[in-house]
Each structure stands twice: as C-alpha cells, then as structure tokens.
Amino acid sequence: xxxxxxxxxxxxxxxxxxxxxxxxxxxxxxxxxxxxxxxxxxxxxxxxxxxxxxxxxxxxxxxxxxxxxxxxxxxxxxxxxxxxxxxxxxxxxxxxxxxxxxxxxxxxxxxxxxxxxxxxxxxxxxxxxxxxxxxxxxxxxxxxxxxxxxxxxxxxxxxxxxxxxxxxxxxxxxxxxxxxxxxxxxxxxxxxxxxxxxxxxxxxxxxxxxxxxxxxxxxxxxxxxxxxxxxxxxxxxxxxxxxxxxxxxxxxxxxxxxxxxxxxxxxxxxxxxxxxxxxxxxxxxxxxxxxxxxxxxxxxxxxxxxxxxxxxxxxx
Amino acid sequence: xxxxxxxxxxxxxxxxxxxxxxxxxxxxxxxxxxxxxxxxxxxxxxxxxxxxxxxxxxxxxxxxxxxxxxxxxxxxxxxxxxxxxxxxxxxxxxxxxxxxxxxxxxxxxxxxxxxxxxxxxxxxxxxxxxxxxxxxxxxxxxxxxxxxxxxxxxxxxxxxxxxxxxxxxxxxxxxxxxxxxxxxxxxxxxxxxxxxxxxxxxxxxxxxxxxxxxxxxxxxxxxxxxxxxxxxxxxxxxxxxxxxxxxxxxxxxxxxxxxxxxxxxxxxxxxxxxxxxxxxxxxxxxxxxxxxxxxxxxxxxxxxxxxxxxxxxxxx
Numbered sequence: 001x002x003x004x005x006x007x008x009x010x011x012x013x014x015x016x017x018x019x020x021x022x023x024x025x026x027x028x029x030x031x032x033x034x035x036x037x038x039x040x041x042x043x044x045x046x047x048x049x050x051x052x053x054x055x056x057x058x059x060x061x062x063x064x065x066x067x068x069x070x071x072x073x074x075x076x077x078x079x080x081x082x083x084x085x086x087x088x089x090x091x092x093x094x095x096x097x098x099x100x101x102x103x104x105x106x107x108x109x110x111x112x113x114x115x116x117x118x119x120x121x122x123x124x125x126x127x128x129x130x131x132x133x134x135x136x137x138x139x140x141x142x143x144x145x146x147x148x149x150x151x152x153x154x155x156x157x158x159x160x161x162x163x164x165x166x167x168x169x170x171x172x173x174x175x176x177x178x179x180x181x182x183x184x185x186x187x188x189x190x191x192x193x194x195x196x197x198x199x200x201x202x203x204x205x206x207x208x209x210x211x212x213x214x215x216x217x218x219x220x221x222x223x224x225x226x227x228x229x230x231x232x233x234x235x236x237x238x239x240x241x242x243x244x245x246x247x248x249x250x251x252x253x254x255x256x257x258x259x260x261x262x263x264x265x266x267x268x269x270x271x272x273x274x275x276x277x278x279x280x281x282x283x284x285x286x287x288x289x290x291x292x293x294x295x296x297x298x299x300x301x302x303x304x305x306x307x308x309x310x311x312x313x314x315x316x
Numbered sequence: 317x318x319x320x321x322x323x324x325x326x327x328x329x330x331x332x333x334x335x336x337x338x339x340x341x342x343x344x345x346x347x348x349x350x351x352x353x354x355x356x357x358x359x360x361x362x363x364x365x366x367x368x369x370x371x372x373x374x375x376x377x378x379x380x381x382x383x384x385x386x387x388x389x390x391x392x393x394x395x396x397x398x399x400x401x402x403x404x405x406x407x408x409x410x411x412x413x414x415x416x417x418x419x420x421x422x423x424x425x426x427x428x429x430x431x432x433x434x435x436x437x438x439x440x441x442x443x444x445x446x447x448x449x450x451x452x453x454x455x456x457x458x459x460x461x462x463x464x465x466x467x468x469x470x471x472x473x474x475x476x477x478x479x480x481x482x483x484x485x486x487x488x489x490x491x492x493x494x495x496x497x498x499x500x501x502x503x504x505x506x507x508x509x510x511x512x513x514x515x516x517x518x519x520x521x522x523x524x525x526x527x528x529x530x531x532x533x534x535x536x537x538x539x540x541x542x543x544x545x546x547x548x549x550x551x552x553x554x555x556x557x558x559x560x561x562x563x564x565x566x567x568x569x570x571x572x573x574x575x576x577x578x579x580x581x582x583x584x585x586x587x588x589x590x591x592x593x594x595x596x597x598x599x600x601x602x603x604x605x606x607x608x609x610x611x612x613x614x615x616x617x618x619x620x621x622x623x624x625x626x627x628x629x630x631x632x
Contacts, residue, residue: 028530029523031523031526031527160527162528162530162543163527168546170531170543172530198519199518199520200518201516201522202517203513203516203517204515206517206552209522210345210525210526210529211478212479213526214344214478214529214530214532215478215486217534217537221533221534221537227478230479230484
C-alpha cells in the first residue's frame with residue numbers, strides 16, 4: 001500500500017493552508033483548542049527520492065532548515081520513518097503565523113506539513129496518526145508533546161483532546177464566534193510559560209475549573225452564548241501566566257466592556273484572544289485592545305477573525 | 317404576594333416524590349449529578365399557623381423531628397424566614413432512600429420539602445431559590461453546602477453545577493441510560509469521606525480530570541455512548557475514597573466485564589453505581605455486583621433504575 005501510494009504521488013505537488021489556533025480556551029488548559037480562519041501558513045509539498053526533508057523557507061523568519069531542528073522537519077521525518085524510509089519530502093514554507101505569537105505557529109508548521117504529505121500519498125494515514133506525527137514538532141518547540149493546537153489545526157473547529165495517552169480527540173460543535181486577537185510584539189517562550197506553573201494546585205480551584213470547562217462545552221453545544229461567557233473563567237493558569245503579558249488585566253477588562261463574551265491568554269501567550277457573538281462586538285473589542293496597547297508603547301498587532309471549521313485546507 | 321400565596325394555600329395539602337440522586341458521576345466531583353427514577357421519598361405537606369416545622373416520620377429510620385436537627389426542617393425554616401415568618405409547615409415524611417446510602421438521601425429530604433412547600437404556595441420561588449434553601453439541609457448533613465444532589469433532585473436529569481457562588485445550574489441533555497446500584501450495608505459518613513481527600517492535587521491529574529468531564533458532557537450531549545464510557549474515569553477522588561468501600565475494585569471490574577459503560581462511587585459512597593446503555597446490560601451488571609458482594613459476607617442491596625428527567629414530582 002505504501003509503495004503504491006508513493007508511486008502514485010510521483011511528480012505531484014500540493015499546496016495547503018495551515019491555520020493558526022488558540023489553545024486552552026481559558027478554562028481548558030492542555031485539552032481545548034480552536035482553529036482560526038486567519039492567519040495561516042502556506043506550504044507546498046512534493047516527493048523526493050532520498051528519505052529526508054528538504055525545507056525551503058520563503059518568509060523572513062529565518063527558521064532552521066535542518067529537518068532535525070525544524071518542527072516541520074521532525075514531523076515529516078516521523079512520517080518518513082513510518083513509510084519505511086521509502087521516500088522523502090521537499091517542502092516550501094511561507095509562514096504567515098509569526099513564531100512565538102501564541103496562536104499555534106509551530107503546530108501549523110507541523111500539522112500543515114503532515115496533512116499535505118498525507119494528501120500527496122492519497123490519505124493513507126488517519127487523523128489520529130497525523131496528530132501523533134505532528135506532536136513531534138510540538139515536542140521540539142516546547143519540550144512537551146501536546147495536541148491542543150495540533151488537533152484543531154488538523155480537524156478544525158473547537159477540539160477537545162480528552163487524553164493524549166491514548167489519544168482521544170473530540171470535535172465540540174460550536175455556534176458562530178468571532179475571535180479578536182492582540183499580539184504584543186514581545187517574546188514569551190512556551191517552555192518558560194510552562195515552567196512558571198505550579199505543579200500542585202488546590203482541589204477547590206480544580207473543581208472550579210472543571211465546572212467551567214463542563215459549562216463551556218455545554219454552552220458551545222447548546223449555542224448558549226451567556227453560558228459560554230460565564231464559563232470563560234480561569235482560576236488556575238491565567239493568574240500565573242498573565243504576569244508575563246503587559247497590560248493583560250486592562251485588555252481583558254476593556255474587552256469585556258466593549259462586548260466580548262470572554263477570553264484570555266492564547267496558548268501560552270503573549271497573544272490575548274477574545275470571543276464575541278457578532279462582528280460589531282469583535283471590532284469594538286479590537287478598538288479597545290488598540291487603545292490599551294497604544295498607551296503601553298509596546299508594538300502590537302491586532303486582527304479579527306472567525307472559527308475555521310475545516311482545519312488544514314488543500315488549495316491546489 | 318406572600319400573604320396572598322399563604323391565603324390561597326390554607327387547607328390544601330400536596331404529596332411529592334423526591335428522587336434519589338447520584339452525585340459526582342465519576343469525573344465531575346462536586347459539580348455533576350443525576351436523578352434516579354428509584355428510590356424516592358414520599359412527603360406530604362400542609363400549612364400551619366406557627367412559623368415552625370412540624371415533622372412526622374412514618375418510616376423506620378428514627379430521624380430527629382426537631383426542625384433545627386433535621387435536614388427537611390432546616391430547609392423549610394429557611395423558607396419560612398424568607399416568608400417573613402408568616403406561616404409554618406407540617407410535613408409527613410416516608411423515607412424510602414436509606415440515609416447514608418450515598419444516593420442523595422439528605423438532598424431528597426430537603427429538596428423534596430422545599431419543592432412541595434413551593435407548590436403549596438403557588439410556586440412563588442424560583443428553582444435557584446429552592447436550591448439555595450435546600451442547601452441548608454446539605455450543610456447540616458455534611459458540613460458543606462453543595463448542590464450536586466440537590467440540583468438534579470429538583471430539576472431532574474443530568475445536572476451541572478458550574479458554580480455555587482454565584483449559583484449556576486445547567487441541565488445537560490442525556491441519552492437514555494440505565495443505572496445499576498449496589499448499596500453495601502456499611503456506613504460511610506459524608507464528612508469523613510470529605511476529610512480523607514487531599515486539599516492539594518497535581519496539576520497533571522487535574523488536567524486529566526477536566527479532559528474527562530469535558531468528554532463526558534460532550535458524550536452525553538452527542539449521545540455518544542463510547543465517549544461517555546471512555547470519559548467515566550476518575551484519577552483523583554476514586555483512588556482515595558474507594559478504600560472505604562469493600563470490594564470496590566472487583567465490583568467495578570466485573571461490572572465493566574458485564575457490559576457497563578462505566579461508573580464508580582455514588583456521591584461519597586458507600587453505594588457504587590454503574591451506567592449501561594440498555595436494560596440487559598444493566599441487569600447483567602446487577603448480577604455481577606451480587607456475585608462479588610455475596611462472597612464478601614457483607615449485607616447489600618442492589619437495584620436497576622433509569623434517569624429521572626423530571627426531578628421532584630407532585631403526585632396529588
């Protein structure tokens with residue numbers, strides 16, 4: 001089957017769009033994520049004979065091209081191993097999701113690559129396999145195999161990773177939601193953001209948190225925006241991590257005043273995301289974010305987008 | 317409004333059935349509960365002039381009749397205070413849910429009473445008010461105000477208590493489920509079962525737990541029995557509390573072998589509950605439970621029931 005798939009893929013080439021993602025979704029640390037319609041990376045893949053990965057970066061981020069040091073590279077090397085080293089890949093990457101911004105840049109690089117490669121091979125791997133391969137990229141990027149960006153990037157929408165071992169990925173139906181993001185141009189390393197978390201927490205705080213994640217899932221599945229709003233509360237991670245993000249409390253307060261349902265740190269930051277029920281609120285939230293960040297003097301970038309329900313998209 | 321309600325209620329009497337409940341539902345410690353069609357308490361209420369509670373027990377449990385020492389009493393005393401002491405209640409209680417069995421006996425006593433009294437008064441209180449009043453009973457019974465038995469007892473079905481302060485109760489739609497219960501005739505005091513829990517837990521265990529509760533809510537709302545089954549896992553409370561329940565591990569293992577979707581300790585025990593997709597599995601689980609407990613030499617009682625979707629029912 002592998003040989004046939006490789007034969008059929010000879011001479012072909014496909015381009016995919018791999019979306020940014022918001023991990024954690026406030027109360028779902030390490031288990032929830034959602035895919036964004038913007039930004040996305042563009043990747044074009046084709047086979048090569050040698051069982052390795054040749055990477056061409058056509059953006060300005062100067063990421064490593066040695067496959068072992070590149071998140072796309074390690075994910076594809078894992079796929080190549082599973083293909084018994086019978087082929088290799090040549091991939092051209094235009095990153096549009098800024099590395100380190102907190103909206104799943106590394107996940108898009110690894111997830112986009114394995115989905116593109118799988119498409120080239122006639123989809124011989126299942127989504128769960130692709131998630132497993134792409135997690136090698138997350139391991140390289142942050143030291144930990146986690147799927148809360150990978151899974152929504154691949155399958156789209158709001159995604160629950162109930163368990164990593166064994167892998168158990170669940171799509172959570174969601175009503176339409178607008179997402180407003182502010183990305184302050186500072187660096188927060190995922191590894192650092194992980195290390196400042198306490199390894200022990202209070203049971204009573206954990207109870208509050210699992211009440212909220214249960215409320216959020218119920219709210220999304222009932223299209224109950226008020227319940228979604230009430231459930232977007234994080235008593236455990238946000239109080240610790242938000243100290244790494246300038247003006248976090250003010251951005252959050254002003255965004256809620258402007259009509260956001262709620263929000264918080266996107267992944268491990270520094271981006272902050274807010275969910276809104278409609279476009280007008282989402283743009284009012286963007287204005288509020290801009291007002292706060294303009295005062296800080298820190299460079300920043302804001303955008304308004306919606307939930308990507310499809311995941312990585314093959315465009316040609 | 318209060319005066320009018322009291323006037324209209326003079327000379328009337330109502331009887332209610334207040335159902336047993338399963339709190340926690342394995343991965344939803346302190347926040348999830350479900351109502352059972354069996355067993356239930358039977359309570360008949362009427363007004364009296366003096367602002368107090370007169371309790372008639374017509375069962376064999378010899379519970380206190382002084383209202384301040386009785387869970388029904390304290391819940392109704394709270395309602396009387398909110399009625400500006402303009403009336404009192406006479407209530408006759410036939411408890412069929414054995415106190416201390418772990419299926420919400422105290423919650424049925426307090427929740428049934430306030431629902432019955434409210435019905436008598438033309439439903440002047442909202443469900444949230446009734447939950448607040450009934451929680452005085454839970455405080456008396458276990459030292460802690462919790463609503464994970466009260467809320468499902470009052471509104472029926474599977475219920476999420478996202479938050480106690482402020483009170484936020486959410487109905488979680490569920491597919492049909494059969495519930496098999498074994499009640500070993502030993503005493504586990506709720507207070508003791510609470511005290512053996514660790515106040516500090518590992519973040520990684522909490523993450524596993526909130527992945528499971530999110531999975532359980534999604535599974536119930538999607539009618540995905542396999543997902544429900546996978547999510548019925550408790551890495552935090554069960555390992556500690558199950559040591560108080562003889563043969564717990566064996567009951568669980570044999571129940572799963574017999575076809576249960578999953579289950580665990582009902583509330584703080586000693587009852588063990590198992591959920592099944594169909595009646596045949598539920599009775600096979602009952603057999604398995606009986607086999608295990610017969611060997612232990614401990615007296616026990618088993619029953620098979622279904623989810624009560626209505627909550628406390630006014631029968632006449």
